[in-house]
Amino acid sequence: MSAAKSPSVADVVIVGAGFAGMYMLHRLRGLGLSARVFEAGGGVGGTWYWNRYPGARCDVESMQYSYSFSPELQQNWQWSELFASQPEILRYANHVADRFDLRRDIQFDTRVTEARFDRATHRWTIRTNHGDHVSARYCVMATGCLSTARVPDFPGIERFSGKVYHTGHWPHDGVDFTGRRVGVIGTGSSAIQAIPVIAQQASHVTVFQRTPNFSIPSRNGPMSDAYANSWKSDYPALREQARHMRTGILNSPNDISALEVSDGERQRIYEERWAAGGTNFMAAFNDLILSQQANDTAADFVRDKIRATVHDQEVAELLAPKNHPIGTKRICVDTDYYSTYNRDNVTLVDVRAAPISEITPTGVRVGGTEYQFDAIVFATGFDAMTGALLNIDIEADGKTLREKWEEGPRTYLGLMTAGFPNIFMITGPGSPSVLSNMMVSIEQHVDWIADCVAHLRLRGLNCIEATQSAEDTWVAHGNEVAHRTLYPLANSWYMGVNIPGKPQVFMPYIGGVGSYRQICDDVASEGYRGFELSAQTSALAAE
Ligand code: FAD
């Protein structure tokens, strides 16, 4: 059944109905604005709609990985585990859509293909793959940082006669791997969650690893009433504290150097954090992402844990990352990942020295060896941060965003890019986004954008554009901060390295969620410093 065509005029078009697009719609409605949302998927939830692979769950505790904008919502919703699984997060997204009656303004199964700005009317024209054609004063890209799944260009891929899956495009009715020989390509966060679960079902799992990753046990478990209530009894204050943390997660950072304490004390601290589980491990000391020497102490600790867990020491050595500082590729959080390699039905194949040469009709060939499979799981990641934006023909004044970002994304605050008025990005490159609790960063951006639009309307203005100099200064600052850390040392998707030909720049802003929020607030309170605000009379005449 084809969806109803949208009206041809709206105040705002929002692209994407993940957590960002949903909250943006809610806020804009609250301002009395008309908004149309287009979503390529068949439902709300974004990441949690698409990534239905076995084991998928959040790695930020659910009491924090959830919306804070509605006191009733955060009091009423009950999470069943410390780290909610994908089905539960998707149920939550659907609950939010129902509770705030969001669906009536969302057109599903519709992909935005084009957005063009008309200087004469100061409006965006948005087109979709179904021929929709909407004129809007503002456009908000809520297209997600990790929404463009990527399968490497392996020769022969189309000839494989078994089943092929990508973690980011998982079938909605699930997959039964019972009795099947499964190949998993990749060992990032998705694979690290999926492999232990698939291994419990499949007859055999072969994991193709190019780069091992550091992973910390989640220590996930049922949510106790006491723990949930410890949050709910003081939610506003705790959320406020989280908003000012470096990662937007209320954890327990230890503000001393790893090199200031004795070996014994350091070991004790790491042991304590390893036992507690989760990403809080990386907050054990204040210089783990700043000093190679400090970082080595944490990396050595985790490598030793891997050696102690995995029985076969050759496999343990392959699993122990040695080529990047810990934390400079996204730290993984797992349940039984390393111990899964002690199972008889799991094999690790190192494809660093000898890469995958082709996909054959019956399996995967690495050099002279062919591995035969009934199914291949691509856990090969995403064209992160810029992929979804650049898949849309975004154009203003004859210049496309693709042209502008040919050498890498350039933004002011990750919210707007110079030369493209009235179009906002939520968690765009140049903002903390993927380095943070995304719920915190999403809410911060949505609130900033909504307040900005309200500010413009209140003053009879209808145009906002980032200045070139503000953008240049922000890009330089972002690079400078990134290069003070160890992050650029890793071949990570943060740097765009996973996509052949993608410019290699550090895309997220690493200055910290709290200080970034302060900068954004200051920019707004100083009359939107670095933006040009105007009333375009030709645009008003066209209304
Ligand atoms: P998304 O959820 O990606 O939604 C974007 C939506 O836009 C998608 O539904 C997509 O279909 C749609 N879209 C894109 N382009 C178009 C177009 N042209 N036309 C129409 N629709 C379009 N973050 C955390 O903080 N903690 C976690 O634990 C965590 N776990 C994650 C686990 C996985 C498996 C993945 C992939 C990511 C995880 N993230 C996590 C990051 C996660 O992406 C964010 O937390 C958050 O869900 C992003 O919400 P969003 O609305 O910005 O983007």
Ligand code: NAP
């Ligand atoms: P990813 O981190 O990019 O991992 C992709 C994996 O595929 C890497 O191991 C990569 O190896 C491998 N790969 C890619 N091309 C390959 C090739 N040609 N040959 C062999 N191996 C290849 O993707 P992801 O695991 O989907 O995770 C992406 C991000 O989503 C995460 O970093 C995280 O932010 C988020 N996420 C979070 C969770 C969570 O815990 N809540 C779960 C899943 C995802 P190289 O490293 O060598 O490139």
